[in-house]
Amino acid sequence: MKLQHYLGGLEGLGRINFEKRVFVQPWEKRIFGIHVAMMALSQHLETAKVTPTKFKSVWTWANLRKLAEGMNPFDYFKYRYYEKWLGGISSFFIESGYVSTIELDAKTEIFLEKSNTSLPHNSKPEIDAQVIEYLRVGDSPKCNADIKPKFSVGDIVTIKNPLPTEHCKLPGYLRNKKGVVDVVYEGVYNYPLQTGDGVGDPMPIYSIKFDSHEIWGNLTEPKTWIYADIYEAYIENPI
């Protein structure tokens, strides 16, 4: 099992940091902006293919998640949210051959010594236009395919317990649990990559309702329900 898949329900954690800011350090905005640019320039998008960028890879949330789920689980909790992004995205650019460790380290040294050194200048309005257009248009996973949902509203279903993969869309606490189909979402949805545990090709998605008492057993909170959106590949008829 992978701890990152089983975060929901972990006990003994103490109080939550009710920090309402989105970014707690100015640099965090920069890594967020780079990630958005990568998603906008990802080569699975037709509009990105004709944009004059040197970025020639596919980059989606699924790629970022795969890196986060691939981390040593104890390290996962040592780093702040955007620190994980910085680590993951830097390694991606190094491993894909866009930059070398040597040049990244050398540049880091320069900026450490002189933090006011300015960024290089390179203007290409088509790249910026594509990034903003991507944000306005999005990248919907909904697709046209003649696939009928296997389950209907009111069905009692069991959540499967597939082997752990590099990237998983199933919250761990729901494995082997019974729930009731609350909504069958209209249409079918693909996923940017094959997760290896069934998700990837177009399939229906359901809202499944679970009784918190059945999930947690020891729950002392009354009248509490969990609604989770689950891909059909993770659902089976009750055993």
Added chain:
Amino acid sequence: MNESSREAYNAARIKALESLLIEKGIITSETVDQVIDFFEKDMGPFNGAKIVAKAWVDPDFKQRLLEDTPSAIAQMNLPRGMAGAEGEHMKAVENTPDVHNLIVCTLCSCYPWPVLGLPPYWFKDPTFRARAIREPRKVLKEFGLDIPETTEVRVWDTSAQIRWFVIPERPAGTEGWTEEQLATVVTPEAMQGAAKVQVPTSI
């Protein structure tokens, strides 16, 4: 590494990365600034606040918003792109005296960008993600919300493609307010079910 050298290293590291990506023609010198600007001016919690305020004053709109969230939002005069990145499939749920909804993403940090902007740190906090799904009433109590035992609590785990947000309860003392006035009191926390909408005493 101590805290300040850790942040100084992170700041230098990201600047080094951005600088190399510009030099290599992957992005431009303006790309990152434009993205930041987009979330400060076009897509942020100010959009969600306008949607909630309209739902409070217009029951027909609220009904449409609950039934078909994207088409209801599309009828409003908001920036182009309300069904854009991370808003492709949004759904609204309503808090009432009988039902309190709380949104969490236990696997990551999925959030409806066009209506709420980017997720605040508490929403991304692994402790919130771990606890909200198991003991929402206790978590909400720590956040200052006492949910009566007679009120049902629904926790929504954003584990697939839908991005959820909450229409909070309209606070008492706002009778006769205009939509514009109402929008000023709606917070991102209230639109995820982690807070009630408060009316400042000075108004």
